[in-house]
Amino acid sequence: MAPSDDDFQAQLNDVSRKLALPSFLKDLTPSRLPSQAASDASGSSPKDRDGPAHRRARSFASPLHDTHAGHEPDYLQSFDAESLRLSVSLLLAASNVSEDGYAELCSSEEKARRAWVKMAATAAFSVFDHGHQDLVLAVDFNFFGTRMVTASSDHRVKVWDRRDDAWTLVDSWRAHDAEVVDVKWNGPFMGEVIGTIGEDGYFKLWQEDVTEIANSGRRFKLIYRQVSETKVPFMSLDFKNIMQETWIALVTRDGVLTVLEPVDHGNFSGEWHVIAHKQIIQPPPPPSEERSFRVCFHHEQLPCWTAIQAGLDRRALSFAVVAMDVVKVFRTDKNRRPYIAAELTGARNIIRDVAWANGSMRGTDIIATASKDGMIRIYELSTPEPSHAPSTLAAPAVQETQPSPRNRARNAPSGIGAGLAGASRIGDAVDHDQDPGRVKHAVKMVAELASNHGAVWRVSWSQMGDLLVSTGDDGAIRTWKKASDNRWLEYAEIEPYKGQ
Incomplete structure (x- = not known):
C-alpha cells in the first residue's frame, strides 16, 4: 500500500x-x-x-527524470x-x-x-550554413538552450531559434562597425536581451521587439551602449543574474575591469552605476605582446556556503578575471565593494579562458582555466573556518556602515566612475569595521590536465558542475570527469567535424 x-x-x-x-x-x-x-x-x-x-x-x-511528461526539456x-x-x-x-x-x-x-x-x-550536432561572410568569433545559448546567437568578424550578429531539431534564423543585423568579438545572452527573467562587444570599442545591449517581422534586421533594438573609457576595445563580457536583478562585467584589451549595475533593474536603457573600475594588471602588456583578458561570473544565486558561514554576504557578487597568465578571483563585501579574494597561478603561458563551476553546496568553489601552454588546470577554493565563526550556516547580521551602492546610484551619474579604492586588499575571514564581509580563500590546484588540444581555447562546465568540456587548436571537443580516486580523467572525445 x-x-x-x-x-x-x-x-x-x-x-x-x-x-x-x-x-x-x-x-x-x-x-x-x-x-x-x-x-x-x-x-x-x-x-x-x-x-x-x-x-x-x-x-x-x-x-532529467520527467518521463511521464512525454519529452525531455x-x-x-x-x-x-x-x-x-x-x-x-x-x-x-x-x-x-x-x-x-x-x-x-x-x-x-x-x-x-x-x-x-x-x-x-x-x-547531438546540427550542421548548417551560418551565412556569415567571415569567421564566427563567438557563440552563446540562452538559459534554456532553445536560442543561439552568433557573432562574426563580418560585424554582424545573428539570432537562431531551435525548431524541429533544426536552427532557424530569426534575425541578422550589423551590430558594430568592426569585428564582434564576444556575445552573451542575459538571464531569462528580463526579456530577450543580448550583450555584444566589438573592436570599435563599444559595448551594446540589444532587446528583442517581437512586433517586428523576423529577418527584417530590426527585430533586436539597441537600448544601451557604452564606449571604452581608455579607447581600447573590450575583450570579454559576462552577465550575472539574481532573479530579476542584473549585473554586467567587462574587461578591455589593456586589462581594465568594469562592473555595471542598472540604477533601475527593470530598465536597461537608463543609467548604469559603476560598481568596479580597475586596472587589473600593472603595467599593461606592451602592444607587441599577445594579450589575454577574460571575465566570468559565478552564476549561482548564492556563494559557497562555507564562505557565507565565514561572513561573506549572501548577495555577494563573485567573478574571476584572467590577467594574462594569472586569474584573479573577486568577491564583493557587504558594502558591494569588490576585493581580490584569491589568485590562481601556475600557468606557463597566457590563459585564454576561465570557467566557474556551479555547485555552491559542495563547500568549495571549483574554477577551471584553459591555457595556451596546452594545459587545463582545475583549482579548488576553500574557506578556512575562523576559530570564532558561528556554528550555523547563517551569516551574522551586520549593519552597513554606509548606504548601499544601489541607493547611492540613484543620485550618481552614469558612465565610468572613480577607480576602485582598496579593491586589491584581501580582508580577513571576519567582518572589519570598514570592510565587513571580506573573506580569504585557500587555493589548491587539484588537477593539471594535458589536453592533447595543442593550445586550449575554451573550457565550460556542465550545469551540474560535474563535467568539464574543453576545445582547442585541434578542433576536438573533450569531456573530463572526476573519478572515484579524485583524479580528473578524459571521459569522452568528439572528433572535429570534417565536412566540406
Whole structure:
C-alpha cells in the first residue's frame, strides 16, 4: 500500500532536514544537490517508489527524470550521475537493498552515462550554413538552450531559434562597425536581451521587439551602449543574474575591469552605476605582446556556503578575471565593494579562458582555466573556518556602515566612475569595521590536465558542475570527469567535424 501524500511529505521534510546539516554538506561532491537527492530517495520501500506521490516529487526535483511528461526539456545537457549515487545511498538506508544490489545499480548508472555520452557524440550536432561572410568569433545559448546567437568578424550578429531539431534564423543585423568579438545572452527573467562587444570599442545591449517581422534586421533594438573609457576595445563580457536583478562585467584589451549595475533593474536603457573600475594588471602588456583578458561570473544565486558561514554576504557578487597568465578571483563585501579574494597561478603561458563551476553546496568553489601552454588546470577554493565563526550556516547580521551602492546610484551619474579604492586588499575571514564581509580563500590546484588540444581555447562546465568540456587548436571537443580516486580523467572525445 503506497503512503499517503501527507506521510510522504513528512518523510521528505525529515530527509531534507538531515541533508541541511553542515556535517553532511561537507561531504558533498560537485553535483549532489540535496533537494533532488531527498526527493529521489525519500520513498520508504522499493515498491513505494512507483507511487504517484513519489513520481510527482521526483519529476519536480529533477526534470532529467520527467518521463511521464512525454519529452525531455531542451536545456538538459548533462547526465546527473552524482545525484543518482547519493539517491541510491539514501535509498539503501530506507530499504533492505543489499550491497550487491547497490553495486549493480552503480554499474547500471555508469553504463547509462556512457550510453548518453556516446549518443551525444554521434547525434547531438546540427550542421548548417551560418551565412556569415567571415569567421564566427563567438557563440552563446540562452538559459534554456532553445536560442543561439552568433557573432562574426563580418560585424554582424545573428539570432537562431531551435525548431524541429533544426536552427532557424530569426534575425541578422550589423551590430558594430568592426569585428564582434564576444556575445552573451542575459538571464531569462528580463526579456530577450543580448550583450555584444566589438573592436570599435563599444559595448551594446540589444532587446528583442517581437512586433517586428523576423529577418527584417530590426527585430533586436539597441537600448544601451557604452564606449571604452581608455579607447581600447573590450575583450570579454559576462552577465550575472539574481532573479530579476542584473549585473554586467567587462574587461578591455589593456586589462581594465568594469562592473555595471542598472540604477533601475527593470530598465536597461537608463543609467548604469559603476560598481568596479580597475586596472587589473600593472603595467599593461606592451602592444607587441599577445594579450589575454577574460571575465566570468559565478552564476549561482548564492556563494559557497562555507564562505557565507565565514561572513561573506549572501548577495555577494563573485567573478574571476584572467590577467594574462594569472586569474584573479573577486568577491564583493557587504558594502558591494569588490576585493581580490584569491589568485590562481601556475600557468606557463597566457590563459585564454576561465570557467566557474556551479555547485555552491559542495563547500568549495571549483574554477577551471584553459591555457595556451596546452594545459587545463582545475583549482579548488576553500574557506578556512575562523576559530570564532558561528556554528550555523547563517551569516551574522551586520549593519552597513554606509548606504548601499544601489541607493547611492540613484543620485550618481552614469558612465565610468572613480577607480576602485582598496579593491586589491584581501580582508580577513571576519567582518572589519570598514570592510565587513571580506573573506580569504585557500587555493589548491587539484588537477593539471594535458589536453592533447595543442593550445586550449575554451573550457565550460556542465550545469551540474560535474563535467568539464574543453576545445582547442585541434578542433576536438573533450569531456573530463572526476573519478572515484579524485583524479580528473578524459571521459569522452568528439572528433572535429570534417565536412566540406
